Amino acid sequence: METANNHELATFAGGCFWCMVKPFDEYPGIEKIVSGYTGGKTENPTYEEVCSGQTGHTEAVQITFNPAVFSYERLLEIFWVQIDPTDAGGQFFDRGVSYRPVIFYHNEKQKQLAEKSKIALNESNRFSRPIMVSIEPAQTFYPAEEYHQDFYRKNPERYNSYQTGSGRADFIQKYWGDKHGKI
Template identity: 70%
Template sequence: MKVEKATFAGGCFWCMVKPFDEQPGIEKVISGYIGGTKENPTYEEVCSGTTGHTEAVQITFNPEVFPYERLLDVYWQQIDPTDANGQFFDRGVSYKPAIYYHDENQRQTALKSKKQLQESGRFQKPIVVEIIPATTFYPAEDYHQHYYKKNALHYNAYNEGSGRASFIRKHWSDIYEK
């Protein structure tokens, strides 16, 4: 079986795992940090904004079952693609949205997907998500992995309280109500 990796930043990584984890062809989803200067940063260091890392998820997937294009569709439906300075009430570089590509095909596919979303008219403001080369990905501490399963009540309260869930319902109800 052929597997590939995809890496997406979309604010708090807790909220980015579940939508991918539930798809066929997804082998694993890991919460972690990417894009910074410090090796093996801790959660506290990343949150301090001093390392330059962004919270992200790295997805190992079977492209024959769940192609990269579909991963991008799921990604866009989890974030506010018009906000480059964080996501919902999480602000700063560690929460900025970005697509980290692993090869030229992913880069081209992500650029095409971003252009299609911009042209769709779904959002009034420009789509500002960066598409940048993947760098070293550092897995987050164990207590962050699959947080939605380990701490369902806190996860659900956070997902609603941050404004993410209502934003998704508002902008993607045509997809999720089918």
């Protein structure tokens, strides 16, 4: 989907949305990152409703980017490095539908690029289990409550503790080493 000024949207779910903002932040061409909820049936859900698992929503980040400066392919590379792509049931110690990994595509080109990157990662044999990330059409995106936005900046100690305590940091280090966003 194109927005004003030839910017596009990209939407990724990779478990707790707190951990999905920082990896994309501060690159030239990334205009905005919003934490929120998508893929469910409830309008304007709250964090508590989404966490209950009753709304069908998934925690996600929606990124506004300039594809002339920062490509969708590069966004996909960063996404894959932030998650356990073999776990469809959640991410790290966050379990259930609200934490499942998903690439929500906004147009046919994004869908094709997402599918191509998923196949490439699967064929790389980096993981001993198959890649289980869902690729689905983007749906209505609801921004999360303000206290969830830019959480890593507002609460760096809690963010770092969560990143480490959840097992995400060790997983990224084990499978990607110092690449952290580079496949």
